[in-house]
Amino acid sequence: MRVPLRPAVLGAGTVAVVLISAVAWSVARVVGTGMMYREHQQHLEPAVRLGAEQLRASRDIRLDSIASALALATGYRVSVFDAQLSLLADSDLGPGQADTIVDRARRAEVAAALLRVDGFARRVSSLDGLPYLFSATRVYWGGGTIVIRFGAPANPIREAASATAVWVALAVAAAGLVVLLFLHRFVRVGAASVDNTRILLQRLGAGQFSGPRVKLSKITELARLASAANRVRGEMEEQVSRVTRERDELAHLMDEVAEGLIALTDDARILRINPAATQLLGLVEVLPFSPIGSVVRDPELRDLLESSVVRPEARLELTVGDRELEVRTKRGTEGGSVVLLVDMTEIRRLEAVRSDFVANASHELKTPLTVIRAAAETVLDEGLPEDLRHQFLHSIESNTVRLQRLVDDLLDLSRYESGAWRPERQPFSAERVAWSVWEELEAKRAGGDVGFRVEGSGEGSGDEAAVYQVFRNLFENALRYVPEQGGQVIVDIRADGESLRISVRDNGTGIPAASLPRIFERFYRVDAARSREEGGTGLGLAIVRHLVSSMGGTVVAESTWGSGTTITFTVPLHGAVPARMASA
Numbered sequence: 386m387r388v389p390l391r392p393a394v395l396g397a398g399t400v401a402v403v404l405i406s407a408v409a410w411s412v413a414r415v416v417g418t419g420m421m422y423r424e425h426q427q428h429l430e431p432a433v434r435l436g437a438e439q440l441r442a443s444r445d446i447r448l449d450s451i452a453s454a455l456a457l458a459t460g461y462r463v464s465v466f467d468a469q470l471s472l473l474a475d476s477d478l479g480p481g482q483a484d485t486i487v488d489r490a491r492r493a494e495v496a497a498a499l500l501r502v503d504g505f506a507r508r509v510s511s512l513d514g515l516p517y518l519f520s521a522t523r524v525y526w527g528g529g530t531i532v533i534r535f536g537a538p539a540n541p542i543r544e545a546a547s548a549t550a551v552w553v554a555l556a557v558a559a560a561g562l563v564v565l566l567f568l569h570r571f572v573r574v575g576a577a578s579v580d581n582t583r584i585l586l587q588r589l590g591a592g593q594f595s596g597p598r599v600k601l602s603k604i605t606e607l608a609r610l611a612s613a614a615n616r617v618r619g620e621m622e623e624q625v626s627r628v629t630r631e632r633d634e635l636a637h638l639m640d641e642v643a644e645g646l647i648a649l650t651d652d653a654r655i656l657r658i659n660p661a662a663t664q665l666l667g668l669v670e671v672l673p674f675s676p677i678g679s680v681v682r683d684p685e686l687r688d689l690l691e692s693s694v695v696r697p698e699a700r701l702e703l704t705v706g707d708r709e710l711e712v713r714t715k716r717g718t719e720g721g722s723v724v725l726l727v728d729m730t731e732i733r734r735l736e737a738v739r740s741d742f743v744a745n746a747s748h749e750l751k752t753p754l755t756v757i758r759a760a761a762e763t764v765l766d767e768g769l770p771e772d773l774r775h776q777f778l779h780s781i782e783s784n785t786v787r788l789q790r791l792v793d794d795l796l797d798l799s800r801y802e803s804g805a806w807r808p809e810r811q812p813f814s815a816e817r818v819a820w821s822v823w824e825e826l827e828a829k830r831a832g833g834d835v836g837f838r839v840e841g842s843g844e845g846s847g848d849e850a851a852v853y854q855v856f857r858n859l860f861e862n863a864l865r866y867v868p869e870q871g872g873q874v875i876v877d878i879r880a881d882g883e884s885l886r887i888s889v890r891d892n893g894t895g896i897p898a899a900s901l902p903r904i905f906e907r908f909y910r911v912d913a914a915r916s917r918e919e920g921g922t923g924l925g926l927a928i929v930r931h932l933v934s935s936m937g938g939t940v941v942a943e944s945t946w947g948s949g950t951t952i953t954f955t956v957p958l959h960g961a962v963p964a965r966m967a968s969a
Contacts, residue, residue, distance in 0.1 A: 399565065401561070401565075402558055402561035402562060402564075402565055403558075405557055405558075405561055406554045406555075406557045406558040406561065407554070409550075409553050409554050409557040410550045410551060410553065410554035411550070412550075413546075413549060413550035413553035413554065414546050414547055414549075414550035417545070417546035417547075417549045417550055418542065418543055418546040420546075421542045421545060421546055422507065422518060422539075422542060425518050425537050425542060428537075429461065429505075429518060429520035429535050429537060430505075430520055432459050432461060432520075432535050433520045433521065433522045433533065433534070433535045434522060435459075436455045436459070436463060436533050436535060437522050437524045437533050439451070439454075439455065440455075440465075440524050440526055440531075440533055441524060441525070441526060447474075448465045448473050448474035449474045451463075451465075451474070452464065452465055452474040452475060452476040453476050455476070455535075456476030456477075457476075459535065461535040461536060461537050462475070462476055462477055462517070462535065462536035462537070462538075463475070463476040463533065463534070463535055463536075464476070464533075464534045464536065465531055465532070465533055465534070466495045466521075466531065466532040466534065467529070467530075467531055467532075468499060468529065468530050468531070468532075470495050470496060473531065494506040494519045494520065494521040494534060495521050495532045495534060497521070499523055499530065499532060505518075505519065505520050505521075506518075506519045507519075507539065510536070515538055515539070515540060516538070516539035516540065516543075517536040517537060517538055517539055518536065518537045518539055518542070519534055519535070519536045520534070520535050520536075521533065521534035521535075579610075581611070582610055582611050636657070639657065639659040640659050640660055642659060642661060643661055644661060644725055644726060644727050644728070645658075645659065645661045645662030645663075645664075645665045645666070645724075645725070645726030645727075645728075646658070646659045646661070646662055646723070646724070646725060646726070647659075647662050647677075647690070647723070647724040647726070648721065648722075648723055648724075649677060649690070649693065649694055649721050649722045649723075649724065650674070650694075650720070650721050651694060651720040651721055652676075652694070653676060653677050653678065653690065653691045653693075653694050654674045654675065654676055654677065655671055655673065655674065655675050655676075655677055655680065656673075656674070656721065657673075658671050661726070662724075662726050665705075665708060665710060665726050665728055666680075666681060666705065666726070667705075667706055668680060677690045677691060678690075678691055683703075683705050683706075685701075685703055686703060686705055686710075686712065689701055689712060689714065690712075690714070690724060693714035693715075693716065693722040693724060694716060694720070694721060694722045695716070696714065696716060697715070697716050698713070698714060698715045698716065699712075699713070699714045700712070700713045700714075702729065707730075708728055708730045709728070709729040709730045709732075709733050710726055710727065710728060710729065711726075711727040711729050712724065712725070712726055712727075713725040713727070753784035753785070753787050753788040754784075754788065756780060756781075756784045757780075757781050757784050757785060757788070760777040760778070760780045760781045760784075761777075761781060763777050764777050764778060764781070807935075808847055808848035808851055808932075808935050808936045809847070809848045809849075810846055810847060810848075810957075811846070811847075811848070811849065812844050812845070812846055812959040813844065813845055813846075813847065813849040813852060814842070814843075814844055815842070815843055815844070815845055815852070815878045815885060815887055815956075816839050816841075816842040816843075816876075816878060818849060818852050818853055818856060819839050819856050819876045819878075819887075820839060821853070822853055822856040822857050822860055823837050823856075823860060823874075825857075826857070826860055826861065826864065830864070834869065834870050834871070834872070835864065835867055835869065835872035835873070835874060836871075836872065836873045836874070837873075837874045837875075837876075838875055838876070839875075839876045839878065840875060840876065840877045840878070841877055841878040841879045842878055843878045843879065843880050843885045843958070844885070844958075844959040845885040845887075845956040845957065845958060845959055846956065846957045846958065846959040846960070847936040847937075847938075847956045847957060848932075848935075848936060851932040851935070851936060852932075852936075852956065854928065854932060855929050855932050855933060855954065856876075856889075858925035858926065858928060858929050859889040859925075859929065859952055860874060860889070861925065862925055862926065863889065863891040863893060863950070865893075866891065866893030866894045866895075866950070867891050867892060867893040867949075868892075868893075871892075872891070872892065872893070873890075873891060873892045874889065874890070874891050875889075875890045875891075876888070876889055876890075877890065880958055881955070882958075883957065883958055884938065884955040884956065884957060884958055885955065885956050885957070885958045885959075886953060886955050887953065887954055887955070887956070888951055888952070888953040889951070889952050889953075890949065890950070890951040891949050891950055891951075892948075892949040893949055893950060894946070894947060895944045895945050895946045895947050895948050895949055895950055896942070896944035896946065896950055897946050898946070901942060901944055904926050904942055905926045905927055905929070905930045905940070905942075906927065926952075929952075929954070933954045933955070933956070936956050936957070937956070937957050938954055938955040938956045938957070939954065939955050940952065940953070940954040940955075941953055941954075
């Protein structure tokens with residue numbers, strides 16, 4: 386847990402001031418006591434000499450009286466001792482009491498005075514148990530040697546020294562508090578600047594670039610630190626903004642690319658995968674940094690992707706589920722790899738369709754041409770009977786018509802697919818167009834009793850000529866497979882939201898389930914022999930699909946073998962905005 390800087394400094398400073406004040410008090414007390422001791426020693430020595438002179442001049446007066454008089458005059462305690470260190474008189478004792486005091490072992494100053502040495506001592510008196518400063522000197526009095534001693538109590542000296550030490554400590558404490566207040570103000574300003582700088586750097590470390598800038602301190606060095614932090618914040622914000630923008634643009638680009646893209650780390654974990662790759666691999670959700678081996682189930686593809694982080698590059702086309710994928714991998718210069726998945730399913734299907742189209746077109750063109758050539762060669766025979774000649778000429782005519790229809794359908798289909806034809810947008814009556822097509826076909830048909838009716842009505846928006854051709858192709862297909870007696874072709878027209886839904890239903894032989902998904906392919910026939918006999922080109926439903934799609938609609942087929950077929954297509958409803966209006 387972080388301790389606030391200013392309270393910590395203030396507390397430490399207060400403790401320091403207290404400690405310094407205590408030390409100052411102790412030192413001042415010791416020094417003051419020593420100085421006062423020396424001063425009192427200097428005062429005691431002349432007082433002792435003066436007392437010795439007065440003692441010599443007063444030979445006829447009792448020692449008790451002399452001691453009391455000297456004590457009263459000097460303010461010191463006065464004692465008189467004989468040569469055997471026995472107390473003869475004392476100013477603090479009454480007459481006759483001196484003989485009861487025995488303190489020879491501790492009268493060092495008296496012994497020193499007997500040896501003609503100025504005696505001085507600091508000790509506790511045995512009389513009252515209080516500390517004293519003693520000074521003694523030798524005197525000849527009454528025919529013998531005695532010692533006069535002056536004593537000054539030490540407690541007042543110590544108390545005075547203590548009082549002086551207290552004032553010194555208070556002065557030191559006051560000075561320390563002034564310094565502490567100044568330091569506290571200095572630290573407060575500096576700590577605030579440092580704290581703001583720290584908060585800014587923490588925000589930068591957490592990736593947060595919002596918030597106020599650090600105010601510049603009055604302290605030069607801290608102002609430089611705050612300025613550098615503000616500059617770093619601005620530069621990092623700009624760099625992170627640029628990197629974020631580039632990352633978002635790259636991510637958006639990856640998401641919008643139709644091909645699958647996967648970025649792998651050094652240990653083959655998924656760094657990023659775009660939606661196209663997720664869809665191509667059939668994945669629901671991919672967690673970041675998931676091992677690629679745990680996501681991809683196809684063993685061949687998994688081995689390729691796991692080895693892509695060590696192989697410089699690779700390219701392989703393989704089948705994953707129901708898709709043909711071309712996989713390209715390239716190892717990154719700084720580790721990892723990038724994988725490109727290209728869906729080749731539609732391309733391969735179109736290649737197969739193109740190949741089938743070329744083969745089917747060649748076959749469809751070759752068949753009538755072969756018949757025409759053979760019939761023409763036969764007609765050129767001069768010995769050919771007239772009835773056979775007419776028969777072969779009729780064959781040439783019918784195959785020529787078939788060939789012409791085939792070429793016309795191919796040209797129409799090519800025009801629709803190339804975009805050379807664009808549908809018009811105009812209102813039309815679907816019921817009227819359906820009846821018009823049916824009447825035209827009925828006029829060309831010979832025999833048969835096929836019922837026809839239109840249920841419902843509606844007005845669509847599109848190209849009426851294209852709708853006419855759609856009805857014509859659907860009706861021709863229906864007439865090829867319904868029975869000649871009892872056949873039924875029913876057109877159902879109804880509005881469905883913004884679309885006009887039109888269904889053409891018959892009671893013909895129907896379409897097998899296996900053939901139903903392919904009936905809109907070019908040249909695909911459910912019953913090829915029957916279709917050719919009746920003049921079908923195999924392109925009718927392919928043309929229907931392109932025409933309906935160009936007008937912004939859809940077309941679907943429903944059928945059950947032996948129970949008829951229903952083909953439903955939609956066009957925009959008149960007055961509604963079409964969902965799409967694509968070019969053919």
